[in-house]
Amino acid sequence: MAGTRKSREERRAQILACALEVFGEKGFHAATVDDIAARTGVARGTFYLYFKDRRSIFEALIDDFFARLTSQIRSIDVESAEPPLTQLRMNLHRLCRLALDEPAMMKILLQDASGLDAAFDTKLGAFYKALSVFLEESLEEGQRIGLVRAGDTPLMVALGIGALKEILLNAGTGTLPRSADALVEEIMRFFEAGLLARS
Amino acid sequence: MAGTRKSREERRAQILACALEVFGEKGFHAATVDDIAARTGVARGTFYLYFKDRRSIFEALIDDFFARLTSQIRSIDVESAEPPLTQLRMNLHRLCRLALDEPAMMKILLQDASGLDAAFDTKLGAFYKALSVFLEESLEEGQRIGLVRAGDTPLMVALGIGALKEILLNAGTGTLPRSADALVEEIMRFFEAGLLARS
Amino acid sequence: MAGTRKSREERRAQILACALEVFGEKGFHAATVDDIAARTGVARGTFYLYFKDRRSIFEALIDDFFARLTSQIRSIDVESAEPPLTQLRMNLHRLCRLALDEPAMMKILLQDASGLDAAFDTKLGAFYKALSVFLEESLEEGQRIGLVRAGDTPLMVALGIGALKEILLNAGTGTLPRSADALVEEIMRFFEAGLLARS
Amino acid sequence: MAGTRKSREERRAQILACALEVFGEKGFHAATVDDIAARTGVARGTFYLYFKDRRSIFEALIDDFFARLTSQIRSIDVESAEPPLTQLRMNLHRLCRLALDEPAMMKILLQDASGLDAAFDTKLGAFYKALSVFLEESLEEGQRIGLVRAGDTPLMVALGIGALKEILLNAGTGTLPRSADALVEEIMRFFEAGLLARS
DNA sequence: TATGAATGAGGTTTCATTCAT
DNA sequence: GATGAATGAAACCTCATTCAT
Numbered sequence: 001m002a003g004t005r006k007s008r009e010e011r012r013a014q015i016l017a018c019a020l021e022v023f024g025e026k027g028f029h030a031a032t033v034d035d036i037a038a039r040t041g042v043a044r045g046t047f048y049l050y051f052k053d054r055r056s057i058f059e060a061l062i063d064d065f066f067a068r069l070t071s072q073i074r075s076i077d078v079e080s081a082e083p084p085l086t087q088l089r090m091n092l093h094r095l096c097r098l099a100l101d102e103p104a105m106m107k108i109l110l111q112d113a114s115g116l117d118a119a120f121d122t123k124l125g126a127f128y129k130a131l132s133v134f135l136e137e138s139l140e141e142g143q144r145i146g147l148v149r150a151g152d153t154p155l156m157v158a159l160g161i162g163a164l165k166e167i168l169l170n171a172g173t174g175t176l177p178r179s180a181d182a183l184v185e186e187i188m189r190f191f192e193a194g195l196l197a198r199s
Numbered sequence: 200m201a202g203t204r205k206s207r208e209e210r211r212a213q214i215l216a217c218a219l220e221v222f223g224e225k226g227f228h229a230a231t232v233d234d235i236a237a238r239t240g241v242a243r244g245t246f247y248l249y250f251k252d253r254r255s256i257f258e259a260l261i262d263d264f265f266a267r268l269t270s271q272i273r274s275i276d277v278e279s280a281e282p283p284l285t286q287l288r289m290n291l292h293r294l295c296r297l298a299l300d301e302p303a304m305m306k307i308l309l310q311d312a313s314g315l316d317a318a319f320d321t322k323l324g325a326f327y328k329a330l331s332v333f334l335e336e337s338l339e340e341g342q343r344i345g346l347v348r349a350g351d352t353p354l355m356v357a358l359g360i361g362a363l364k365e366i367l368l369n370a371g372t373g374t375l376p377r378s379a380d381a382l383v384e385e386i387m388r389f390f391e392a393g394l395l396a397r398s
Numbered sequence: 399m400a401g402t403r404k405s406r407e408e409r410r411a412q413i414l415a416c417a418l419e420v421f422g423e424k425g426f427h428a429a430t431v432d433d434i435a436a437r438t439g440v441a442r443g444t445f446y447l448y449f450k451d452r453r454s455i456f457e458a459l460i461d462d463f464f465a466r467l468t469s470q471i472r473s474i475d476v477e478s479a480e481p482p483l484t485q486l487r488m489n490l491h492r493l494c495r496l497a498l499d500e501p502a503m504m505k506i507l508l509q510d511a512s513g514l515d516a517a518f519d520t521k522l523g524a525f526y527k528a529l530s531v532f533l534e535e536s537l538e539e540g541q542r543i544g545l546v547r548a549g550d551t552p553l554m555v556a557l558g559i560g561a562l563k564e565i566l567l568n569a570g571t572g573t574l575p576r577s578a579d580a581l582v583e584e585i586m587r588f589f590e591a592g593l594l595a596r597s
Numbered sequence: 598m599a600g601t602r603k604s605r606e607e608r609r610a611q612i613l614a615c616a617l618e619v620f621g622e623k624g625f626h627a628a629t630v631d632d633i634a635a636r637t638g639v640a641r642g643t644f645y646l647y648f649k650d651r652r653s654i655f656e657a658l659i660d661d662f663f664a665r666l667t668s669q670i671r672s673i674d675v676e677s678a679e680p681p682l683t684q685l686r687m688n689l690h691r692l693c694r695l696a697l698d699e700p701a702m703m704k705i706l707l708q709d710a711s712g713l714d715a716a717f718d719t720k721l722g723a724f725y726k727a728l729s730v731f732l733e734e735s736l737e738e739g740q741r742i743g744l745v746r747a748g749d750t751p752l753m754v755a756l757g758i759g760a761l762k763e764i765l766l767n768a769g770t771g772t773l774p775r776s777a778d779a780l781v782e783e784i785m786r787f788f789e790a791g792l793l794a795r796s
Numbered sequence: 797t798a799t800g801a802a803t804g805a806g807g808t809t810t811c812a813t814t815c816a817t
Numbered sequence: 818g819a820t821g822a823a824t825g826a827a828a829c830c831t832c833a834t835t836c837a838t
Contacts, residue, residue, distance in 0.1 A: 005816060005822065027314035029228050032807065043824045048809065085395075111313050115226040132373075139394070149396045154374040155385040156394055159362040166361020167354070174331075175353040186354040194393040195338070195355055196284075197348045207797090232833060242799045244836080253833065406818090425712040427626050431812060441820045443814080452812065483793075512708050513624035530771075537792070547794045552772040553783040554792055557760040564759020565752070572729075573751040584752040592791040593736070593753055594682075595746045602801065602837060629828065640803045645830065803835075814824075 012050045015040050019057050024104030028058055028112045055117065062113055062120075065105045066127070072098055076138065084147060085188075092187055095164070096180040099171035110169045132157050163190060211249045214239045215263075218256050223303030227257055227311045254316065261312055261319075264304045265326070271297055275337060283346055284387075291386055294363070295379035298370035309368045331356050362389060410448045413438045414462075417455050422502030426456055426510045453515065460511055460518075463503045464525070470496055474536060482545055483586075490585055493562070494578040497569035508567045530555050561588060609647045612637050616654050621701030625655055625709045652714065659710055659717075662702045663724070669695055673735065681744060682785075689784055692761070693777035696768035707766045729754050760787060 006014065018039040022031045033054050037047045051057040072094035076087045099106045113124055135157045142148030148156075167187060172178055177186075205213065217238040221230045232253050236243045250256040271293035275286045298305045312323055334356045341347030347355075366386060371377050376385075404412065416437040420429045431452050435445045449455040470492035474485045497504045511522055533555045540546030546554075565585060570576055575584075603611065615636040619628045630651050634644045648654040669691035673684045696703045710721055732754045739745030745753075764784060769775055774783075 008822080011822080029314075033809085034807080042822095044808090045810080045825060046823055049822070053809075054807095114310050115228075142395075146396055148394060149388075149392060151388055151394075152376060152381070152385050155366070155376060155382065156389065158365045158369055158375060159386065159389045160394055162365020163358040163362040166357050166364065169361075170357055174328075176357060177351060177354065182351070183354065186351050187358065189348075189350060189393075190355065190358045191394045193348060194388075195347060195350075195359055195390045196341075197345055210797095231831090243834090244799055244801095245797080247834070248797070409818095427712075430810090442812090443820055443822095444818080446813070447818070509711050513626075527771075540793075544794055546792060547786075547790060549786055549792075550774060550779065550783050553764070553774065553780065554787065556763045556767055556773060557784065557787045558792055560763020560766075561756040561760040564755045564762065568755055574755060575749060575752065580749070581752070584749050585756065587746075587748060587791075588753065588756045589792045591746060592786075593745060593748075593757055593788045594739075595743055605801080608801080630830085631828080639801095641829090642804060642831080643802055646801070650830075651828095799836105799838080801835105801837090803833100805831105805833095807831085808829080810826105810828085812824105812826095814822105815820105816822090817820080 008050075011042075011046075015042070015047065015050055016057065016061060020061055020104055020108070023058065023061065023108050023112065028108075028116055058108075058116075059120070061105065062109060065102070065109055069095070069098060069109070078141070078145065084142075088191075089184055089188055092164075092184045093180050095168060096171060096183040096187075099168040100178065100180055103172055106168055106171070110165055128161075132161070135160070160191065163187070207249075210241075214241070214246065214249055215256065215260060219260055219303055219307070222257065222260065222307050222311065227307070227315060257307075257315075258319070260304065261308060264301070264308055268294070268297060268308070277340070277344065283341070287390075288383055288387055291363075291383045292379055294367060295370060295382040295386075298367040299377070299379055302371055305367055305370070309364055327360075331360070334359070359390065362386070406448075409440075413440070413445065413448055414455065414459060418459055418502055418506070421456065421459065421506050421510065426506070426514060456506075456514075457518070459503065460507060463500070463507055467493070467496060467507070476539070476543065482540070486589075487582055487586055490562075490582045491578055493566060494569060494581045494585075497566040498576065498578055501570055504566055504569070508563055526559075530559070533558070558589065561585070605647075608639075608643075612639070612644065612647055613654065613658060617658055617701055617705070620655065620658065620705050620709065625705075625713055655705075655713075656717070658702065659706060662699070662706055666692070666695060666706070675738070675742065681739075685788075686781055686785055689761075689781045690777055692765060693768060693780040693784075696765040697775065697777055697780075700769055703765050703768070707762055725758075729758070732757070757788065760784070 015036065019031075019036045022035045022039055025031075026035065031054075033047050034044055036057070037044045040047075047057075051060065073091050074087065076084050076091075078084055080087065082090075113120060115121065132154070136153045139148050139153045139156055143150060143153075164187065167176070167183060170176055171183060177183055214235065218230075218235045221234045221238055224230075225234065232246055233243055235256070236246045239246075246256075250259065272290050273286065275283050275290075277283055279286065281289075312319060314320065331353065335352045338347050338352045338355055342349060342352075363386065366375070366382060369375055370382060376382055413434065417429075417434045420433045420437055423429075424433065431445055432442055434455070435442045438445075445455075449458065471489050472485065474482050474489075476482055478485065480488075511518060513519065530552065534551045537546050537551045537554055541548060541551075562585065565574070565581060568574055569581060575581055612633065616628075616633045619632045619636055622628075623632065628651075630644050631641055633654070634641045637644075644654075648657065670688050671684065673681050673688075675681055677684065679687075710717060712718065729751070733750045736745050736750045736753055740747060740750075761784065764773070764780060767773055768780060774780055
């Protein structure tokens with residue numbers, strides 16, 4: 001019934017959008033192909049015309065979001081006209097915008113994508129590893145030029161990533177500010193001064 | 200393995216311990232009742248003599264760990280002989296010890312326990328909510344007595360919790376220090392001074 | 399491939415030819431309508447403009463080949479100018495030619511056509527039954543005129559048919575001769591003298 | 598319901614027996630796991646306690662029968678007290694007995710086992726190849742010692758195998774004799790003298 | 797208490813066939 | 818005629834849970 005003949009691309013996008021909703025609501029494991037098909041208003045078989053299997057639509061969502069997410073991060077160029085802190089602030093701003101725009105995807109990426117699958121874990125693990133290494137090197141560089149305080153860089157990176165992940169995951173939720181600007185300001189203050197008052 | 204008559208409590212504990220291993224290795228979804236029974240060296244049916252269902256053993260693990268975890272956190276008493284920062288430091292120390300002692304449980308709690316089940320999510324959500332509220336109030340109190348810098352407390356709490364969760368999750372992993380002391384030192388520095396050098 | 403407007407008959411023949419290839423390569427069960435359409439270079443729907451269903455194209459192939467096969471067999475006329483053995487030899491020759499020309503069809507007929515379908519089995523069974531009866535009568539006639547040795551005719555027919563089927567199925571394969579003449583010579587020798595040396 | 602608790606081996610044997618019936622009646626492709634389970638009087642899931650999948654029970658049947666079949670064939674020892682022809686006759690006798698005892702298995706092996714699966718085809722192909730090579734060598738040896746007439750051995754082997762297969766497949770069917778002795782006699786006559794009268 | 801055979805609901809996936817364009 | 822998107826029946830297989838022994 002529902003069907004109403006769509007172009008291939010339209011239908012694919014429609015299924016992806018519905019899958020995003022369903023995964024967001026139920027998580028990967030609880031979301032069945034049936035749920036996705038029903039939400040889309042197509043028959044079960046139709047799903048398989050567009051995606052090889054359940055895992056693959058999840059992967060498609062993640063991969064796409066991942067790409068958009070990483071595209072928001074620009075390497076900080078110490079020689080640029082913009083001061084490094086401004087560059088950092090802009091990176092954070094873009095990430096917060098994304099988190100506010102697509103909370104469902106952010107939740108899927110940050111909460112569901114872990115522990116699904118050996119292949120997936122490898123992929124995610126590789127990303128975090130690469131990110132960590134990159135950030136550690138950045139911190140070390142920052143320490144050298146006096147921008148970053150001294151300390152155990154791997155641990156500092158983990159702390160920073162953890163703090164950021166929590167914000168990205170909960171952006172727009174609960175009592176957190178709804179504006180990217182506000183989020184960025186507070187994150188920057190956290191990075192600049194921690195939580196405690198100057199003693 | 201099996202055999203060796205056990206008291207009910209011993210047997211239950213034995214199954215719990217094996218389940219912890221299995222959940223830690225495969226995650227909740229991939230871990231079957233069979234895996235747990237086999238690891239314990241008992242028959243499938245025996246499992247059900249000790250636990251109502253698969254969910255309930257997971258819940259038992261989480262609940263128990265949860266209790267132990269929260270028991271490590273002592274409310275900070277401003278009037279105590281110990282300075283508040285020392286009290287905070289001791290809290291962190293106990294948490295890091297726990298994370299280093301039981302990485303599997305920490306992983307299960309922090310990674311797998313989310314999105315399993317409406318009931319579970321509610322329970323976890325309530326905990327985080329309560330924790331957040333408590334921490335927010337603590338921060339506000341801290342701000343009042345000049346111990347905590349000014350700022351959006353919900354956001355500050357989220358940043359702090361995120362940073363801490365990341366450490367607890369990865370404690371003893373990768374390039375992070377293996378000692379609770381080292382972890383605590385760096386976390387405290389992070390809370391005290393952020394990441395950046397004093398400008 | 400596709401395009402090039404064809405007359406109905408041409409298109410039908412084209413699909414049949416491709417189906418033959420596909421069935422030959424994958425067998426009836428593994429060959430999907432999609433495989434056939436793709437090989438032909440037409441859309442799936444087009445297939446159904448020419449054939450009622452998947453079974454029917456298989457049946458069309460078999461029926462057609464069957465007709466060609468049986469048309470190669472001429473009843474042996476004892477009164478003809480040609481000696482009966484020559485007539486037999488010519489029958490065999492035509493069959494071997496067919497097998498060498500169309501190994502795929504022969505494989506399909508001899509290997510795949512069995513056990514597909516009650517209807518099909520009935521049809522094939524009827525053919526074999528009729529063939530057997532006919533051959534039994536021929537053998538009996540041959541026995542009467544002293545051309546065929548004494549023996550249990552149904553069994554002798556089965557032995558002969560089996561031997562022949564194996565050759566027709568494997569003609570041009572493995573280490574068997576590639577020429578119809580060679581095949582016929584050896585088959586005739588087998589019929590005339592068995593395998594063993596005159597004791 | 599049905600279940601009635603069996604020992605593992607009993608139940609396995611029971612399922613195998615029912616599967617044999619079902620495969621014999623419907624062929625591999627048409628036979629569903631449900632058919633087999635229903636025939637056995639157990640639930641679908643029970644089937645999977647005993648066999649990994651549908652293919653594997655088929656393979657188990659074939660492998661077992663295959664082993665029994667090949668165990669009936671004894672290499673012909675020219676130096677033995679028994680004359681070679683007697684040894685051949687005894688081989689044939691054992692095969693015919695098997696075919697009369699287990700017509701369903703014979704049908705499955707000879708008709709269904711072909712074209713199921715790449716792996717299966719390989720296995721069967723290897724068997725036939727080995728058998729052919731062995732028989733060709735035997736024939737050549739026979740030719741050397743004057744027991745077998747001259748001729749193209751691969752072709753002679755194919756003819757002989759084909760004739761035998763047809764008998765084994767149809768033993769006890771139609772108008773063929775029901776006794777192994779009668780079958781063997783006629784097969785031997787065929788091998789010794791072909792079908793035609795001495796000209 | 798312990799066992800492990802049995803169950804069957806629930807999910808996945810394939811593909812012959814239909815039908816709107 | 819031709820297309821290919823859509824359908825849904827039909828099989829497969831897994832595993833949490835029950836229950837007879």
